[in-house]
Amino acid sequence: MTTIYVYILDTLADWELGYVTAELNSARFFKKDAQPVSLKTVGYSKEPVKTMGGMTIVPDCLIEDIAMDETSVLLLPGADTWSDPKHSAIIEKTSELLSLGATVGAICGATVALANAGLLDSRPHTSNGPGFLDMFVPNYKGQEFYVDQPSVADNNLITASSTGGLLWAKQLIERLDVFQENTVEAWYDYFSIGKPEHFYALMQTLPANNEN
Template identity: 75%
Template sequence: MITIYVYILDTLADWELGYVTSELNSARFFKKDAQSISLKTVSCSKEPIRTMGGLTIMPDCLIDNMVVNETSALLLPGANTWSDTKHETIIERASEFLSAGAVVGAICGATAALANVGLLDNRPHTSNGSGFLEMVSPCYKGQNFYIDDSSVADNNLITAGSTGGLLWAKQIIEHLSVFQSNTLEAWYKYFSTGKPEHFFALMQTLPSNNEN
C-alpha cells in the first residue's frame, strides 16, 4: 500500500490539490494491478485548518505519526502561511522523504519553503515564474536549475506553480504508476482540453472496457 500524506495548513490553496487527491483517493481510473492508496491529511497540530476557499479540514494524523519509506509520498500545497516557523518541521520531513526515495510534491508557496532550506539548489524545479523564488526566499541558490514550466518532475521531487495543478497531478500519478500509460495520457488530454473524444478514449482504456 502507498500512503499519501497531504500536509494541511491555514489558507491552503484548495484548487491546487483537486486533481491529484481526487484521483488517488477514488482510484476510479487505476489499472488492475495498481497498489492501493491510503490518503491521510497531516498537520503540525490537531487543530482544524481553514482553507483559502473557506473549508474546514481536520488532520488525520500529526507529523510525528508519519512513516517515511519508499511506499509513502508527501504532498505540500500552496498557502499564504508557509513563512510561519511552525511549518519548518514538515520541511525537515520532506528532506527525509527525498533521501528515502519517496515522492515529494510541492506546489506554489510550498516550493518557496523548500527553497528556503536549500532543497531546490541542485535539482531541476519550477515555481510561480522566474524571479518568484528569489523574491520570497533570500537563501535560494537554485537559479541554474529553474525550469520555466507549469510543473517539473525530477525523479521523486515534483514541483509546480500555482496554475500547474493538472500537470503536477499527472506527473505524481505517473511516478506512482497507478494508471496505465494510455489511461493517463487520455485523462490528461481530456482535462486539459475538455474535448469529448478524449473522454471516450479514456473510458476505452479502463480495464472493465477491455475485457471480453
C-alpha cells in the same frame, strides 16, 4: 499499500490539490494491478485548518506519524502561511523523505518553503515563474536548475506553479504508476482540452473495457 500524506495548513489553496487527491483517493481510473493507496491529511497539530476557499479540514494524523519509508508520498500544497516557523517541522521531514527516495510533490507556496531550506539548490524544479523564488528567498541558489514549466518532475521530487495543478497531478500519477499509460494520457487530454472525444478515449482505456 501506499500512503499519500497531504500536509494541511491555514489558507491552503484548495484548487491546487483537487485533481491529484480526487484521482488517488477514488481510484476510479486505476489499472487492475495498481498498488492500493490510502490518503491521509497531516498537520503540525490536530487543530482544524481553514482553506483559502473557506473549508475546514481536521488532520487525520501528525507530522511524527508519517511513515519514514520509500513508498510514502508527501504532498505540500500552496498557502499564504508557509512563512510561519511552525511549518519548519514538515520541511525537515520532507528533506528526510527525499533522502530516503520517497515521493514529494510541492506546489506554489510550498516551493518557497523548500527553496528556503536549500532543497531546490541543486535539482531541477519550478515555481511561480522565473525570479519568483529570488523575491521571497534571499539565500536561494537554485537559479541554474529552475525550469520555466507549469510542473517539473525530477525523480522523486515534483514541483509546480500555482497554475500547474493538472500537470502536477499527471506527473504524480505517472510516478506512482497507478494508471495505464494510455489512461493517463487520455485523462490529461480530457481535463486539459475538454473535448468529448477525449472523454470517450479515456473510458475505452479502463480495465473493464480492455478484457479482450
